[in-house]
Amino acid sequence: VMDERSPEVVLxxxxxxxxxxxxxxxxxxxxxxxxxxxxxxxxxxxxxGPWVDARSPSRLMRIGARRGAVLHIRASGSDAEVAVDAVxxxxxxxxxxxxxxxxxxxx
Amino acid sequence: VPEQRLVGNTAAPxxxxxxxxxxxxxxxAGRRAGSKxxxxxxxxxxxxxALTETRTRAGQAGADAADMFAFQLAMLADEAxxxxxxxxxxxxxxxxxxxxxxxxxxxxxxARTGDAVLTARTADLxxxxxxxxxxxxxxxxxxxxxxxxxxxxxxxxxxxFLDIDWSDGxxxxxxxxxxxxxxxxLARARGVPMVVGVGAPLAEFAGxxxxxxATAGEVVIDPSDATVARFVARRRxxxxxxxxxxxxxxxxxxxxxxxxxxVAVNVGSVAELERLDPAVCDGIGLVRTEFLFRDAxxxxxxxxxxxxYRRILDWSCGRPVVVRTLDVGGDKPIPGxxxxxxxxxxxxxxxxxxxxxxLPLFRTQLRALARAAAHGDLRILLPMVTxxxxxxxxxxxxxxxxxxxxxxxxxxxxxxxxxxxxxxxAAITIHRFAAxxxxxxxxxxxxxxxxxxxxxxxxxxxxxxxNPAVLSLIGSVARHGRRTGCDVSLCGDAAADPRCIEALLxxxxxxxxxxxxxxxxxxxxxxxxxxx
Numbered sequence: 292v293m294d295e296r297s298p299e300v301v302l303x304x305x306x307x308x309x310x311x312x313x314x315x316x317x318x319x320x321x322x323x324x325x326x327x328x329x330x331x332x333x334x335x336x337x338x339x340g341p342w343v344d345a346r347s348p349s350r351l352m353r354i355g356a357r358r359g360a361v362l363h364i365r366a367s368g369s370d371a372e373v374a375v376d377a378v379x380x381x382x383x384x385x386x387x388x389x390x391x392x393x394x395x396x397x398x
Numbered sequence: 399v400p401e402q403r404l405v406g407n408t409a410a411p412x413x414x415x416x417x418x419x420x421x422x423x424x425x426x427a428g429r430r431a432g433s434k435x436x437x438x439x440x441x442x443x444x445x446x447x448a449l450t451e452t453r454t455r456a457g458q459a460g461a462d463a464a465d466m467f468a469f470q471l472a473m474l475a476d477e478a479x480x481x482x483x484x485x486x487x488x489x490x491x492x493x494x495x496x497x498x499x500x501x502x503x504x505x506x507x508x509a510r511t512g513d514a515v516l517t518a519r520t521a522d523l524x525x526x527x528x529x530x531x532x533x534x535x536x537x538x539x540x541x542x543x544x545x546x547x548x549x550x551x552x553x554x555x556x557x558x559f560l561d562i563d564w565s566d567g568x569x570x571x572x573x574x575x576x577x578x579x580x581x582x583x584l585a586r587a588r589g590v591p592m593v594v595g596v597g598a599p600l601a602e603f604a605g606x607x608x609x610x611x612a613t614a615g616e617v618v619i620d621p622s623d624a625t626v627a628r629f630v631a632r633r634r635x636x637x638x639x640x641x642x643x644x645x646x647x648x649x650x651x652x653x654x655x656x657x658x659x660x661v662a663v664n665v666g667s668v669a670e671l672e673r674l675d676p677a678v679c680d681g682i683g684l685v686r687t688e689f690l691f692r693d694a695x696x697x698x699x700x701x702x703x704x705x706x707y708r709r710i711l712d713w714s715c716g717r718p719v720v721v722r723t724l725d726v727g728g729d730k731p732i733p734g735x736x737x738x739x740x741x742x743x744x745x746x747x748x749x750x751x752x753x754x755x756x757l758p759l760f761r762t763q764l765r766a767l768a769r770a771a772a773h774g775d776l777r778i779l780l781p782m783v784t785x786x787x788x789x790x791x792x793x794x795x796x797x798x799x800x801x802x803x804x805x806x807x808x809x810x811x812x813x814x815x816x817x818x819x820x821x822x823x824a825a826i827t828i829h830r831f832a833a834x835x836x837x838x839x840x841x842x843x844x845x846x847x848x849x850x851x852x853x854x855x856x857x858x859x860x861x862x863x864x865n866p867a868v869l870s871l872i873g874s875v876a877r878h879g880r881r882t883g884c885d886v887s888l889c890g891d892a893a894a895d896p897r898c899i900e901a902l903l904x905x906x907x908x909x910x911x912x913x914x915x916x917x918x919x920x921x922x923x924x925x926x927x928x929x930x
Binding site for chain 1: 465466468469472473476477478479504507508511513515516519522580669699701702705706709
């Protein structure tokens, strides 16, 4: 769900679908993505914050987001929209935490 | 010396007999604090060296551990983690004190969330803490554990686990710890028996003999001869059973006279599938969807359910996946959904009875299921059906929901709709139901036929799946299935009980669904039966 307030700040939110929530591996993926993005990305469990820097794994761990929690995403900067889309895609994909059909030994 | 028994949780199964080697490190004395600027510099250097060290370790560790070190690396490189400790030094604390109290506070915050996964990560924080501290304060010398020892500690950081040579066996017993910790995952992957959470401090047991039955989560210190004999027998039995069952696990299930039996698995969460190869089973005979609602704050999250069902379908690689709609009530209450204060919950508002009275919830689940069905061989199973009208109501709702999705242009498919056969009224007159497949729920069927609860010790023996009344009813449902071409499977503990397999097959059952751990033993029992 997108909600543009101003050209610089883009907000979105999506539920965490991966079983373990925002834990070690998922936090790492998010921090790595946030570092690669041009925009500054922040995460919160509520639209009112508190917001934490998505580049910090220790801060992401501290928010303790479990499966089913709604992750709020806020990005600012020139590529804010691209950044939010990228983070949303990662969250909706469950942080890629499931072996794809191809990776599982078939029969 | 009388023997002492400690009980904890299984983190990695197995049996080990050995001497206790206590692994606690204490900080050495004799450190002299430097100036504020020196302490600040020292902490930065220590973090830096710990980073380099962790990077090296990650490179040396196997692929299974490298992932866990990646997390530690990212944390050590995180300014948000290191910053507050540096601030404390700037405010006058010594480097080791600042680092230790900050990391301990961080770990305490994880534990306070009450989230098991996050709490399990405190062991990683301790690992990071100690690796940095080691560059600030020398640890007092500790003897390396002898090969094959029973390692006892409060908790065991990942890097300490990797320091130990496990090639000669050995086991781990922890006062604290969690089966969800990284070190527990590694112990399982590497076959090192581990018992966690025994509660008692272990230092006093140093050098004493211990039997670790990690499969049962039990540790005996200074065991008596009789206890040792029992332990040895249990270990031998377990090894034999495992070896022969393992032989069968990957094979197709076949009776001694060549009749193919379908053996599917029961699963209670998506996470369980991660370690399971779909090739060892004939699909999933029962997905318990209660896991979706166990801790969910949002019971109406269609997207979350859809994603979970899709993941299960992806895993199955085209094998059938039977998903049971929410089966709560009875012994599985959900606050706010299930009624409270029923005098006999097993005969109360549960399973489909409840779903039909919580229509928004039921509709959401059916929508998510119909959407997922567009992506694989998903089938829907209704629990606790008693009369045909209930089944028909659910079928009409499913048809309506599928029509709705089509009109919204949402990809969906009308999956096959089947029912659990667990209420005797339904089992006896099964021909009255329009179910498209049947799954006999032996646990409830047995307790309703024998009027004896398995959870009531005094009558548990009466709740016998081999009671002729139970087998006769199962036989008549199986015959009905053969006559009408309706698939009949059986899930429930009887399907996984090797003593029941022959009776079930003789009653005409040709499809079973069992817990993944039971696959090998069940297939082995099937191979011993002649059905012709």
